[in-house]
Amino acid sequence: MIDDKTAKMAINTLKAYCQQFDNCGTCAIQENCWISLEERCDRYPVSTIRCFPRMNLYMDVSCFVNSDVLRTPKFDIKQKDSVAFRNYINKIFMEEAEKYGLPMNTANSIKWTARGTIVVMFVGDDDKMNYxxxxxxxxxxxxxxxxxxxxxxxRAAQAMHAPFIPGYNEHYYCVGxxxxxxxxxxxNEAADALCIALGNSFRTYNQAKANAGVIIKRIERATELLKKLQDEGEE
Known part of the structure; x- marks a missing residue:
C-alpha cells in the first residue's frame, strides 16, 4: 500500500530529478511529461517550460535518495573469515559475557550485518529462554x-537480569x-506480592540460587524498615 507520505516523496523526487537536466531530450521519464518533447525543445526555452518543477513541493516530507547511498555498507562482512578478526572479537565477547554473568556455555552466537548491526544471543540454563x-x-x-x-x-545481560513478574497461576521460584x-x-496472595516486590521471583531454580545472597539482604533491610514503621505507628 502506498501512503500519503510516499506519494508526496515521489512528487518531490520527480521535481528534484527534473532540475538536474538542461535538455529535456535526456530525461528518462519524458514520455510521462504532459508537454510534448517537440513543444519543449522547438518552441520554448527549456528553463521556462519544464513540467515537473511546476508541481508544488511538499515541505513536510523530503524526497527519495539514491538507494546506493542508503545501502553503503558500514562493515565488511568478509572480515568474519579472518582468523585474527574472529579471535579478537571472540575475546571481547567472552570477557563481556563473563563480566555480566551470562551463561558461558551458550556464549557463541554473534550475527553481523553490513549496515552495522550486531545481534548476540544467549540461551538460559532451562533451554527455554533466549536472551x-x-x-x-x-x-x-x-x-x-x-x-x-x-x-x-x-543489552542481552539486561534482558536476562530483568525482574521476572509471574502472571496469575504462573510458576516461579523464590528464596526462603x-x-x-x-x-x-x-x-496473587500477600506472600506472592511481597516476593514480587522484593524481586524474589525467578524463572528457574538456578537463577534463584545464584541471587540468594542479594535477596536475603533485601529481606533483612525490608524487615528492619517494616519494624521501624511499626514502632513509629505505636508511638
Whole structure:
C-alpha cells in the first residue's frame, strides 16, 4: 500500500530529478511529461517550460535518495573469515559475557550485518529462554565492532537480569533462606506480592540460587524498615 507520505516523496523526487537536466531530450521519464518533447525543445526555452518543477513541493516530507547511498555498507562482512578478526572479537565477547554473568556455555552466537548491526544471543540454563542483545550503528557514525559487541552483550545481560513478574497461576521460584529455594505458583496472595516486590521471583531454580545472597539482604533491610514503621505507628 502506498501512503500519503510516499506519494508526496515521489512528487518531490520527480521535481528534484527534473532540475538536474538542461535538455529535456535526456530525461528518462519524458514520455510521462504532459508537454510534448517537440513543444519543449522547438518552441520554448527549456528553463521556462519544464513540467515537473511546476508541481508544488511538499515541505513536510523530503524526497527519495539514491538507494546506493542508503545501502553503503558500514562493515565488511568478509572480515568474519579472518582468523585474527574472529579471535579478537571472540575475546571481547567472552570477557563481556563473563563480566555480566551470562551463561558461558551458550556464549557463541554473534550475527553481523553490513549496515552495522550486531545481534548476540544467549540461551538460559532451562533451554527455554533466549536472551538477545542488539546494537545498531547510527547512520551518521562510523562502525566500531568492539563497541558494538560490548553494547549488544550488555543489552542481552539486561534482558536476562530483568525482574521476572509471574502472571496469575504462573510458576516461579523464590528464596526462603540461603540454603532453601522454594517452588511455588503466583496466586496473587500477600506472600506472592511481597516476593514480587522484593524481586524474589525467578524463572528457574538456578537463577534463584545464584541471587540468594542479594535477596536475603533485601529481606533483612525490608524487615528492619517494616519494624521501624511499626514502632513509629505505636508511638
Amino acid at each position: 538477545i542483545g542488539v546494537a545498531k550503528c547510527h547512520p551518521d557514525d562510523a562502525f566500531n565492532p568492539e563497541i558494538g559487541i560490548k553494547l549488544a552483550v550488555e 533462606n540461603k540454603d532453601t529455594i522454594y517452588s511455588t505458583v503466583n496466586r
